[in-house]
């Protein structure tokens with residue numbers, strides 16, 4: 001049986017995590033938070049809300065586990081291949097005009113989308129003059145991203161995604177198989193900087209020509225989405241691009257007026273009027 005928290009209990013827990021550790025989950029979508037915390041309670045065998053609350057309040061090492069379970073880290077390489085095709089054909093030609101290309105992957109999870117970007121930049125001969133900042137709230141996921149080691153069983157699917165995204169090289173050339181794991185080619189990591197960054201509380205740290213934030217905003221309410229869009233707007237050069245997930249949109253945000261969608265289907269916006 002799964003234990004469900006009441007609204008009041010959820011608020012109490014969010015308040016504890018905020019006041020003790022500074023992580024603000026107050027503007028996350030409630031239904032998803034309820035589901036994730038119920039799952040945490042089942043998996044870690046808490047028999048009551050009081051027990052979970054005591055653990056969070058008394059064991060600061062448990063915070064990493066809490067964040068890991070509350071944040072949804074599902075991802076894959078070349079997820080939604082058509083999105084990557086649009087990047088390659090519509091965004092890369094513009095990026096190619098800059099001497100130094102700065103890209104931010106916000107909410108990069110375990111890094112699969114970041115390596116996908118590095119592969120495409122390499123094939124377009126842009127990787128050597130790019131810097132990719134890859135950030136997430138979840139240090140555990142970032143550890144996996146840094147290591148660049150993924151289950152070998154995923155590679156068939158990623159290879160298909162890569163080809164659907166317009167890749168024309170041998171995908172297996174981008175990793176080395178070690179037992180049942182695949183280690184991504186270290187040369188792809190050379191231009192990637194990983195760091196924790198919390199979209200709910202942290203501020204802008206650079207100016208970019210491209211910001212990718214896919215499948216993160218769906219877990220936030222409107223207030224937090226607007227905060228993030230303002231943060232991105234502050235962090236994006238004039239004429240820069242923002243790429244979102246297939247279920248996300250900049251259209252109804254407070255910065256919408258300053259952007260136009262460059263592709264009818266893919267969620268890519270450019271700063272400036274058309």
Ligand SMILES: C[S@@+](CC[C@H](N)C(=O)[O-])C[C@H]1O[C@@H](n2cnc3c(N)ncnc32)[C@H](O)[C@@H]1O
Pocket residue numbers: 071072073074075076079106107108109110113135136137138141197198199200213214215216219245
């Ligand atoms: C579903 S994954 C998306 C991964 C990848 N962008 C993709 O589309 O495949 C959502 C990621 O957002 C991260 N996240 C959640 N809240 C965040 C926050 N406040 N700041 C930064 N990242 C956050 C989670 O840790 C998780 O890794």
